[in-house]
Amino acid sequence: MELTRITSLDQLDQYRDDWSLILEENHNTNPFIEFVWVYEWLKHVGDEYDMEIMLVKQDGRPIGFIPFIHKKRWFCHTYTFMAFGHANYMDFVVYNYLLDDVIEFVFDEMIKVRRNVVFYLHGLLESGKTPKSLELYLQKRKFVFSSHRVVTPYINLKDVIIEEYMNKRKRLHGLDRREKRLRKNGNVKFLRVGPEEMELVFQLRDKLWKKKRDTSGFSKDKEKAFYLSLAGVRNGPMQTELDALYINDTMIAFHYGFRCRGRLLVYVLAYDLDFEIFGPGRILEKEKILQCKTDNINIFDFSIGYEPYKFEWNTDEDYTRKMIFSSNTSKANGIRRFLTLKESLIERMKRNYSFVLFIRNTIGKLLFIFRNLFRKAESKAIKEEIMAYLTSVKEYVFERKRYIVYKLDGKEILNLSGSKSFIELSINDAINSFDIANNHMKEICRKIYGGFKGFYPAGILSFENIFWINEKMLRIDHIAYHEDFRGKCVYIDNWNNVTLRDICTFVQQHCKAKTIYVTIKGNSKKDIAALKELGFTFSKQIVKRTYFGVSKYYVTE
Incomplete structure (x- = not known):
């Protein structure tokens, strides 16, 4: 030799x-x-x-x-x-x-x-x-x-009966429920995409890891050129597979992996944080596994690491x-x-x-703050992170929040002919509104996932003008309280005194509700007066008290 x-x-x-x-x-x-x-x-x-x-x-x-x-x-x-x-x-x-x-x-x-x-x-x-x-x-x-x-967890697809395998996992973390709610709100597509979509891929990855400690270097300049060049490899024994999950025409998750002689290796997986509540990453991974089974891939390889999601999907383990x-x-x-x-x-x-x-998230946030402390472009994000941390510490030590529930039973509020018209908010409306898409999308998604429908005055779409109705439960997200409805009831959230009369008229017509519920925080005399003028009466008081992380609810009828 x-x-x-x-x-x-x-x-x-x-x-x-x-x-x-x-x-x-x-x-x-x-x-x-x-x-x-x-x-x-x-x-x-x-x-x-x-x-x-x-x-x-x-x-x-x-x-x-x-x-x-x-x-x-x-x-x-x-x-x-x-x-x-x-x-x-x-x-x-x-x-x-x-x-x-x-x-x-x-x-x-x-x-x-x-x-x-x-x-x-x-x-x-x-x-x-x-x-x-x-x-x-x-x-x-x-x-x-x-x-x-x-x-090094993996799925041995060769020995998997795919129907049995998926049935055991589709309810993990409410995957089935999350996917149904996402599909209900738009046209969800799983597509193979090409190198021309890599800029969107890098943006999505950067958004996910912006405030985390990222050691992969996936979005650095040299690495970008490297991964972009590999994205064009579609022939030969080693091929790059780039797949994405879309709602309507918006990419909300992607999978960047490599196929090599019967093995599919998951290399980078990322999703849009705004849509996190719907579990787009898990939905995409499910679709990719089904595709690999159809394509006669033997090994679906999650690669190295102890991330919990890998052990929810895997059937076998190797070690590196x-x-x-x-x-x-x-x-x-x-x-x-x-x-x-x-x-x-x-x-x-x-x-x-x-x-x-802890290293990835907590230290990552601290590094993000220190790196951008004197950058005006990130001043708002830094302020939000600091305020969120101080609020979480305060609420952990002691928190007292009080909400009063009012209801309106079986009354016609106004003649319907004179009421304003409202348009139901769609995911597409939110995505196409610059302010909402950049500042409030995550909250919009949480509301929709929580069973709310949003409505806004015709021709006036802004986050502040959206009111929310829930026909299944009284749900107060700020104190994590919910109570299922019995009968034809509806809960209105984010109303205001100026449009409350029109909102109630619209809700009675739209939902045919016998009882309407609203809440006010604290004891606002102005809000109480507006509610009483329309015929609302006191229903109950809900108080949440927290001492050093232990919470209790006190409900007074």
Whole structure:
């Protein structure tokens, strides 16, 4: 065997066919080691690194490639697999039947040339051959090594009866209910989209992670160019699949993944935070699983990580390893011990999902505030975050909120011919209103999901002018109180004194309600006087008291 180092893209491109032939014969399902993925990464991102791809030849014929990145630090040489932080899996590109021999030859040669050397290899799937072959080599040479694991959930679609599988999961987190309510409010479509939609994809991803700690770099300039180039790969053994969920013509979720010889890998999944209440990410993932089953995909791979949604969908688990070892010199051993300690701490932290959320969300919000403290464009968002935090602390320690419920029984309020006309608010109306779409969309979605219908005066659409009716329950969102109706009743929310008479007339006509309920917060004399003038009478008082996170409701009839 002979060993050659490939250090440039031009050199690498000469071996495109040899690289691909090895993976074809191995029936490779790891998209990250396919030539097109590696080549595009090196082209767009790899210029920051010192590339050293080890080429192994036997009798002049290429039999293996090891995609390394080389660094020299602390008077020691460090070799890692390329694309760390981008490629969730990595491996040697070597004919399976020669793997043991190639591993022994390559590492013996590298350690012989560079005495102080450390290897830090990520992304080795335990279901593959490489971890076992590498362990055998290390034990044979009596090298000290450490191995660190992260769970890798997946669905074995080959053995799944899709109807039974979906029936067990469609009610998780009210998925079935959420999807029905979303479809009720617009034309919901699951579509395969192309690179031309990538700008929307980046915007959606940025919106979701704006106030979170994001380590993926998906939307950074170099990474953008890289992922955009991959989005156009639609032929060959590795293909990029970009799917999106739309309501009418608005994208509210996307799935960016890779297909490779019967495996579909979920790489990036994001949704519009404004529509979060409807669970668009879960709806999209459900549709994608159904599509993969139809397309005869065997493995639906959620990739590495302990996110709870993965364990709600998966049927099986694999594990992905990082293996750290070094030559037997004091310098190399010292660096290996340091890297091992660091990786052990990271491994423990990632297993504690509450800690992961704290770093991602709480620390992410703090970083967002500090980064944008003196930027006028984000001053409103920063103020909202600070006020929300102070309010949550105050309400946790002590909170007292009081609402009075008034009702109107079986009366005609006005002659209907003189009342104003109101138009029912649709999701499309809200999306097409600049102010609502940018400032109030999340609240609109929460109201609609909560069973409310919104109405606004004809020709005057603004968030302040929308009143809400609920024909199923008395629902006071500010104190999380609800009470189901019996009979023909309706609850009106966000009314005002000026239009209350017209609203009540409209509601009686539109809903044919026998009883109308409204609420006022506190004890506003002006509101009470307006209600009594129309014939409303006191129904009940609801008080919510909270002491150090423990809440109680007091209802007085």
